[in-house]
Amino acid sequence: MAKVEETLKRIQSQKGVQxxxxxxxxxxxxxxxxxxxxxxxxxxxxxxxxxxxxxxxREVDPQNDLTFLRVRSKKNEIMxxxxxxxxxxxxxxxxx
Amino acid sequence: xxxxxxxxxxxxxxxxxxxxxxxxxxHVDIPPNPSLEANFIEEDLCIVGTQCSQKMSEHEVNTNxxxxxxQGINHVEGGWPKSVNAENLDVTNRYKKKVEKDExxxxxxxHLASLIDHCIKQNNATDIYQEYFEDEEVVEETEEQQTAxxxxxxxxxxxxxRTATCLSWHPNSNHKLAVAYSCLEFQRAPKDMxxxxxxxxxxxxxxxxxxxxxxxxxxxxxxxxxxxxxxVGGSYNGQIVYWDTRSGSxxxxxxxxxxxxxxxxxKVIWLHSTGDTFSASTDGQVLWWDIRKxxxxxxxxxxxxNKKGNLEDALGAISMDxxxxxxxxxxxxxxxxxxxxxxxxxxxxADKIACTYSSHHGPIYALQRNPFYPxxxxxxxxxxxxxxxxxxxxxxxxxxxxxxxxxxxGCWSPVRPSVFFTVKMxxxxxxxxxxxKQKNPTLSLKVxxxxxxxxxxxxxxxxxxxxxxxxxxxxxxxxxxxCTLQRNEKGLVSELFERETKRxxxxxxxxxxxxxxxxxxxxxxxxxxxxxxxxxxxxxxxxALAERxxxxxxxxxxxxxxxxxxxxxEDRGC
Numbered sequence: 001m002a003k004v005e006e007t008l009k010r011i012q013s014q015k016g017v018q019x020x021x022x023x024x025x026x027x028x029x030x031x032x033x034x035x036x037x038x039x040x041x042x043x044x045x046x047x048x049x050x051x052x053x054x055x056x057x058r059e060v061d062p063q064n065d066l067t068f069l070r071v072r073s074k075k076n077e078i079m080x081x082x083x084x085x086x087x088x089x090x091x092x093x094x095x096x
Numbered sequence: 097x098x099x100x101x102x103x104x105x106x107x108x109x110x111x112x113x114x115x116x117x118x119x120x121x122x123h124v125d126i127p128p129n130p131s132l133e134a135n136f137i138e139e140d141l142c143i144v145g146t147q148c149s150q151k152m153s154e155h156e157v158n159t160n161x162x163x164x165x166x167q168g169i170n171h172v173e174g175g176w177p178k179s180v181n182a183e184n185l186d187v188t189n190r191y192k193k194k195v196e197k198d199e200x201x202x203x204x205x206x207h208l209a210s211l212i213d214h215c216i217k218q219n220n221a222t223d224i225y226q227e228y229f230e231d232e233e234v235v236e237e238t239e240e241q242q243t244a245x246x247x248x249x250x251x252x253x254x255x256x257x258r259t260a261t262c263l264s265w266h267p268n269s270n271h272k273l274a275v276a277y278s279c280l281e282f283q284r285a286p287k288d289m290x291x292x293x294x295x296x297x298x299x300x301x302x303x304x305x306x307x308x309x310x311x312x313x314x315x316x317x318x319x320x321x322x323x324x325x326x327x328v329g330g331s332y333n334g335q336i337v338y339w340d341t342r343s344g345s346x347x348x349x350x351x352x353x354x355x356x357x358x359x360x361x362x363k364v365i366w367l368h369s370t371g372d373t374f375s376a377s378t379d380g381q382v383l384w385w386d387i388r389k390x391x392x393x394x395x396x397x398x399x400x401x402n403k404k405g406n407l408e409d410a411l412g413a414i415s416m417d418x419x420x421x422x423x424x425x426x427x428x429x430x431x432x433x434x435x436x437x438x439x440x441x442x443x444x445x446a447d448k449i450a451c452t453y454s455s456h457h458g459p460i461y462a463l464q465r466n467p468f469y470p471x472x473x474x475x476x477x478x479x480x481x482x483x484x485x486x487x488x489x490x491x492x493x494x495x496x497x498x499x500x501x502x503x504x505x506g507c508w509s510p511v512r513p514s515v516f517f518t519v520k521m522x523x524x525x526x527x528x529x530x531x532x533k534q535k536n537p538t539l540s541l542k543v544x545x546x547x548x549x550x551x552x553x554x555x556x557x558x559x560x561x562x563x564x565x566x567x568x569x570x571x572x573x574x575x576x577x578x579c580t581l582q583r584n585e586k587g588l589v590s591e592l593f594e595r596e597t598k599r600x601x602x603x604x605x606x607x608x609x610x611x612x613x614x615x616x617x618x619x620x621x622x623x624x625x626x627x628x629x630x631x632x633x634x635x636x637x638x639x640a641l642a643e644r645x646x647x648x649x650x651x652x653x654x655x656x657x658x659x660x661x662x663x664x665x666e667d668r669g670c
Contacts, residue, residue, distance in 0.1 A: 004202050007209040014216045022205065028176055030195050068211060072225065079215050081208040086201060088208040094219035 008033075011090060018076060021089040023047060030086070042078075046089055050082055099124050163302045242527070242539045244572045247559065248301045252277060252567030254290045260563025262316040263552040267324050270554055271298055272305065273561055275569050278313035278332050280360075280549075285313070293317060293329065295341070298559075298571060309345045310337050315360045321368065328373050328387065330361025336375050338387050351390040357381060363416040365426075374418075378431055380410025382438070399428060399436055401452060411436065415463040419470050425450070427473065429460030435475060435484070453484055455491050462506045468513035468586060472593050476506035481518050481528075485597040490604050493596035496528070497535060505550050511557030511579055513589040519548035519562050527578055531588055539578070543570050 011020055012033060019034040027047045032039040054066040069080040076093040101123055176188070195201055218224075250273075252258060258277040266272035274295045279285035293314045294304035308314070312333035320326040328338045334357035337347040357377035364375045367384075372394065374384045380400070383393035399411045412431035419426075428436045433456035438449055458478035465473040471486045472493070479499045482492035499520060506518035514530040518537075523544045526537035543562055550563040557579040563569045621637065 004196065004205050007206060011209060011212060011216065014213075015220050017216065024195065026176075028191075030192050030201075068215070070215065077219060079212055081211045083204045083208055086204050086208070088205065088212055090212050090216065092216055092219055094223060 014092075016092045016094045018091045018093055020091075023087050023089065025085045034091075042089060042091075046078070046080055046087075050080060050087060054082065099126075161302065164300075242529075242575050242577050244525075244527070244539060244541055244574050244578075247571045247573050248298060250275070250296050250301050250304075250569040250571070253294075253304065254292075254567075256286050256289045257566040258285075258289060258313065259549050259565045260567050260569050262314075262318075262550050263561045263563055263569065264317050264319045264327070265552060265554045265561070267319050267321045267555070269324070270556065270559075272296065273298060273569070273571070274308075274317050274319060274327055275561075275563060276314035276317035276329060277567055278315050278360075280315070289313070295327075296569070306341060307345045308339055308347075310347060311335070311350065315362055316364050318364050318366060318373075320366050320371075322366075322371065326387075328364050328366065330357075330364040330375050330377070332360045334358050334361055334377060334379070336361060336364065336373065336383075336385055336390065338373075338390070349387065349390045351385060352392065355383075355392050357383065359412065362414045365416055365418045367418070367423075368420045374416075374426075376413035376416045376428055378412030378414060380407055380412055382413060382416070382428060397438060397449075399430065399449065401434070401436070401449070412459075414459045415461060417463045417465055417473065419465045419467075421470055422465075427463055427465075429463035429475060429477070431459040433457055433460060433477060435460060435463060435473075437486075451489055453489055453492075455482060456480075458502070461504050464507055466508055466513055466593075467510055469590060469593055472597075474506060474508060474516055476503045476518055478502055481506050481516070483593075483596075485593065485600060487597060488600035488604060490607065491600065493593070493600045494530075494534065504548060505562075507551055507553055509553055509557050509579065510555055512581055513586055514592070515578055517551055517553065517560065519543075519551045521547040523548055523564065525551065525562055525572070527574070529578070530592060531582075531585065541572075543572075544568060 008020055008031070011017060019038075020032070021029055021034065021039055021042055022031040023029050023043045023046070027043055029039045029043045034042070049071075050066075050069060053069050057064050057066045066082060069082070071078040071080070076091055079090045079092065081088045081090075176191070252260070258279050260275050261278050261280060262276040264274045264276075266274070272295055274293070276293045279289060291310055291313045293308045293310065295306040295308065297305040308317075308327070308329070310329060310331050312331040312335065314329040314331050314337070317327060317329040320328065325341045326338065327341065328336060330336055333353070335353055336351040336356060338349055339345075340348050357375065357379050359377045359379040361375045361377045364373055366373050372384055372386050374382055376382045380398055382397040382399065384395040385393050398407055399413055400407075400409050401411060402409055411434060413428045414431050415429035417427045417429075424440045426438055426440065428438060430436060433454060435453040436449055437451050437453075456475065456477040460475050460477040462476035463473065465471075473484055473486070475482050475484065475492075479502050481496045481503055483494040484492045496518075501521040501524075503518050503520050506516060509515035509517065512529075515538075516528050516530075518526045518528070520526070523542055523546055525541045525543050525548065527539040527541075529538040532538050544564050544566075546565040546568075548562050548564050551560060552562075553560040557574070559571060559573055561569050561571045618638075
């Protein structure tokens with residue numbers, strides 16, 4: 001438990017990180033550093049995107065699997081690290 | 097070698113279908129000639145692509161227009177297990193804490209965190225989306241074909257189509273276009289014609305963003321350049337109406353009908369300084385209004401060329417121009433083909449009308465000063481577009497040729513001093529670039545099959561909208577060649593105008609000289625004749641003089657002809 005906290009704190013302290021969200025497989029945000037409404041929005045949309053991306057990778061090559069997803073937008077970059085039961089979302093603005 | 101076979105047929109059998117049958121009679125047999133083979137070379141095998149489909153030369157496909165509506169979706173939190181009530185904060189927190197204590201969770205998070213860490217550090221190390229060569233100057237564009245792209249077409253949603261008589265772009269956002277619709281043909285408006293005018297969002301051509309519901313169809317419509325929520329429109333029955341888009345489709349206020357114009361209001365302009373508007377109509381009046389008090393105009397000007405303020409003699413105004421850099425003057429284009437400059441600050445009504453320019457044969461549909469050189473202005477009327485200089489009153493300094501169909505509207509480009517656009521009755525849009533070609537338009541586009549009645553360029557100069565007789569407003573985007581200021585353009589254009597102005601002045605002075613000479617001559621001849629200044633008699637004298645001169649010329653020509661004939665005969669003889 002403490003290790004998790006420490007890890008998250010480390011990530012949060014990196015330059016440009018705007019927020020971290022941990023979501024479980026059902027789409028419920030477990031932990032978040034953003035406000036509730038944004039968290040819920042991010043969790044819902046990103047889960048759908050993640051499922052789509054994963055299914056795309058597997059359909060193109062069934063032996064393959066999605067390891068990481070990065071969405072670069074005008075304002076920031078959203079990094080999504082998926083796992084079997086949880087996924088970690090980090091929003092970063094690197095060009096501050 | 098000719099092969100011919102003659103057969104006869106009765107007349108009554110003409111037109112009957114042919115019946116072919118087998119026969120053993122051989123009429124002609126032409127065997128192949130091997131010597132001709134020397135003229136041909138066998139072609140090497142090559143790979144040729146084929147396609148088993150219909151061969152078509154040019155094919156247009158137009159999909160059905162798809163109507164899209166923007167809708168919002170309300171996301172509700174889900175995914176919570178049945179035992180947990182999503183609303184209850186305590187329960188959800190407890191659930192979350194339970195999950196956090198799970199070991200599996202902790203392991204996964206460790207693993208994921210290391211992945212993320214790597215990427216974050218990557219991002220911080222280098223900006224992989226950095227724009228290189230951003231500061232380098234854009235490469236000089238070579239002479240590319242000027243074209244315009246059709247962006248969108250906005251059609252009148254009503255069944256009975258009306259002419260799009262005036263367009264006005266939203267002053268700030270440039271995403272909206274207000275279009276005034278009316279039927280300008282006298283008494284031809286069908287009974288169930290709708291009076292509405294629309295404000296369109298350029299992204300959505302299916303449905304207008306807002307409807308403006310006046311009492312009488314609007315002939316002209318203008319956004320207030322200072323306050324983009326306010327629009328003023330001039331209607332067919334002579335009233336001025338003003339809207340506030342925040343308060344809905346119905347006009348906020350209308351001018352009192354007793355004090356309004358008596359003919360359709362063809363042009364409405366906002367005065368930047370005071371926030372007033374002034375309107376012009378074919379009843380010969382130009383009225384000033386304060387939109388807060390529409391019951392009566394602030395001021396009135398009657399366009400009487402005799403400067404007497406007589407409404408019967410007044411010229412009907414059909415277009416107007418007001419340039420903010422010259423706040424005391426404005427110009428009015430009339431139905432009679434005259435352009436009148438007026439002075440706002442004049443004391444007496446007689447002084448208000450400063451001078452007139454006449455050269456056109458028909459109503460002046462568009463009048464605009466060049467935004468960069470206010471001394472020169474463009475008029476569009478009858479079959480030509482002319483450019484005038486303020487100083488030269490006799491004629492225009494430049495004129496396009498007489499086109500086959502009449503020009504109905506035109507305007508300068510707000511970003512380039514040498515470019516202007518005109519629209520014609522046959523649905524063509526012409527873009528003229530004075531620095532490239534002066535005799536022909538640089539770009540001529542057939543926008544639609546019906547007449548184009550109005551054109552307006554957006555402030556940035558890139559987009560323009562033109563409205564047609566059936567209410568279709570087409571939005572076009574110009575190539576950068578027509579909307580980016582070239583190097584030295586301002587200098588070249590000012591030189592061009594100065595040159596033409598000088599030429600105009602020289603011509604004018606010459607004309608004046610000749611006129612004075614003629615007058616002095618005719619006065620002299622009158623003195624010599626010893627007759628009084630009786631107009632009829634001097635006319636007779638002039639006629640006699642003209643006849644004498646004519647016959648002299650004829651005789652001299654005859655003489656020349658005879659000489660030529662004699663020479664020819666001599667030549668032949670030799």
